[in-house]
Each structure stands twice: as C-alpha cells, then as structure tokens.
Amino acid sequence: MLKDRLYYADSYCKSFTTNILKEAQDPDSNYYVVLENTAFYPTGGGQPHDTGTLNGIQVLNVEEVENEIRHTLAESLGSANQVEGVIDWERRFDHMQQHAGQHILSAAFVELLGFPTVSFHLGREIVSIDLDVEEVSPEQLNAVEKLANDIILENRQIEIKWVTEDELHHYPLRKQLAVTDEIRLVIIPDYDYNGCGGTHPSSTGQARMLKILSTEKHRGKVRVHFVCGGRVLQQLQRKNLELAVTSRLLSAPDGGVAEAVQKLLETNHSLEKSLADAQEALLVFEAKALLDQRDQGIVKALFTGRTVQQLQKLARLLVAESDDILVLLVAENNDRLQFVATRGTSVQMSMKQVSSAILPLIKGKGGGNDMFVQGGGERLVSAEQLLTVMEESCNKDWVT
Incomplete structure (x- = not known):
C-alpha cells in the first residue's frame, strides 16, 4: 500500500x-x-x-x-x-519546506482572493504556482504573502490522513481530487485541506519564511515565483551581493543605488541622442561628398560594417538632395552582403530590375518598390562585383 x-x-x-x-x-x-x-x-x-x-x-x-x-x-x-x-537530507528537507510553502501560499490566494492554483513546479532555485486569473496586483500579493507568513509563524501542525472516497465529505477540500483509491490528505487545521502525494514537514513553522519574488503572465494565467525556508536566505545573500557590487560600481550607498542608476540612464539617453545627432550630421556630410563624386548621374559606394538601416538613411538623403540620380549602395558585414538601390523622382525606371539582377547571385532576399529596393544575402561574389552588376542592370538612357 x-x-x-x-x-x-x-x-x-x-x-x-x-x-x-x-x-x-x-x-x-x-x-x-x-x-x-x-x-x-x-x-x-x-x-x-x-x-x-x-x-x-x-x-x-x-x-x-x-x-x-x-x-x-x-x-x-x-x-x-x-x-x-x-x-540526501538537505535536498529532501528543502523540498519539504518548499512544498509546505506552496500549500500555505495557494490556500492564502484562495482565502483572501478566491484565486485557485492550477499547477505547481518545484525548481532547483525557485518555486512557482500558476493562478487561474489574468492579473494580480502588488497590493494583493503583499496581502497574500503576509497571510502566508502569519500561518508559518503560528507554527500550526501539518497533519497527514489517509481516507476513503466516502470520507471525503468530512473535509473542506481546496480542489477536487483526481484519485479515488488510497487518498492522502495534507491538512493544516482550520486553514487548508488538500489531497497531495508530496513530502512535508510536521508543522508550518519549519517552512521558516515565504517570499514572493515576481510574477509573469503565462498562457493566460499568472505565474507566481516564490521561495521558502533556506532559499529565502540564499536569495537575500545573492541579491545583497549584487547590490553591494552595483553600489561600488556606481560609487553610491546601498540606499542610493536606484537614484544613481536613474541618473546614469538619463546621462546615457543624453549621450545616445548626441551620438545619433552626430551620426546624422556625418551622413549629411557624407551624402554631399558622394553627390560630388557622381558619375553620369549614378551615385555608388561600398561600405564595411554598415547596417542596412544606415544605407537606407544615406540613400534617402541623397535623392532628397537631387531628384535626377540613381543611388547604388553595398555593405559587407562578415559573410553577408547587403544593398540598397533607389532613384530620384525624375528618373524613369524601376529599381526592381536591380534587385532582380543581383539577388540570385547572393542567394538573397529583398523587397521594395519601383523607387526603392533593399536586400541581402551570402557573400558569394565580392562587394565590387555586386556593385558592378547593379550598375550594369540599369538602363543607360534612364535620365529624363
């Protein structure tokens, strides 16, 4: 049995x-x-x-x-x-603490909020339950955590009873049972009555303490991450170490870390904006330099380490400066080639003929319209060869 x-x-x-x-x-x-x-x-x-x-x-x-x-x-x-x-007693007792904490926490969610637990997972470092609700507020979490720790502090007995199906009506079970033979109830008197096959300590006090760490939405439900017993101390030690290291890096006291991080983020945001403005100014300067180097109305250039977004921005700046040009740009990035091709508004040709000519050469993918195309693929030819094919694909009589 x-x-x-x-x-x-x-x-x-x-x-x-x-x-x-x-x-x-x-x-x-x-x-x-x-x-x-x-x-x-x-x-x-x-x-x-x-x-x-x-x-x-x-x-x-x-x-x-x-x-x-x-x-x-x-x-x-x-x-x-x-x-x-x-x-391995350390592992066993840890599991007993976590499982008892899960019973206490799940019962607290039901008692205070009517939120049922639908699943439970005891991980190596963190425990989680899934609640059959779509949202839980911080205030609700605080209230539930307080009740759970009150039950732990009261050091109530945790009783184990083996009952028959006919005897179940004597107990206010938290949820329906899936078994009908050899039914094992885990009971915290006047608080929680639940069918369970796990191991538990003999009293709630042995769970020592419960701390809710975080929540997340998971498949339409709320997953609550928490720890009990010795794991609370482990989490505290780990987070205290992280706080101490962060405090030293920021040259700020423990209580001023959040303020120091906020100032750092504001400074970083300002620097990012300044860098973006500088890059924009450089692109404008670069566009004017490229226009001066146009050859029979074609502006072409090779780059290394440029993103396709940078190529797009440069191409748009060029046609904004002159509506009677073709722009052909290629960038090498590790083992890939990327390209952008566009035309001014007074040019009568479709840029799709450019992408159609070069995509098979690089086993690439691209998209766009008659005025602007872009794409990329494998570096099966050199960037110079790709740019040459792009230029050759253009009709020499395209300028209006």
Missing part, C-alpha cells in the same frame, strides 16, 4: 535498510533497482525525486514506472541482496 512506503510513513527518515527485488538496465543502459521498500521519493506532483546513495552508490533518479519505483544508479550494485539507503 502507498501509505506503507517509507517516505510516506516517515518523511524524516534519513536512512534505511531493505531487500533488493530487482536489478536491471533501462533502454539507455542505466542500471536501476527496485526495492522491497524505499524512503526515496519518486518524481511526481510537481516535486522532484530524492537523491542519495544505495550501498554508497549514487542514486541519480527515482521514478515510478509500471507500478514499480526504479532507483537509477551511477553503477551496478553487483551481487548484493540488501542495501543501505541514505537520503
């Missing part, structure tokens, strides 16, 4: 001795054993499996497959008939 499994009989069981029922290899040639009984919790219900050792050999995974709990090992147990199992 489920309730006879050691991890259910005593969540605080750290070591045990039992018989080996089966040793085999899975399809990936990993060794696994099935035991007469086990204190290793198998992955399930949003909670990861336990780790530890069997006869000193590392347990890599524990999962229930075809009604048997398989303990995947780093190597074979050899001819042993019995094993001594040792649970």
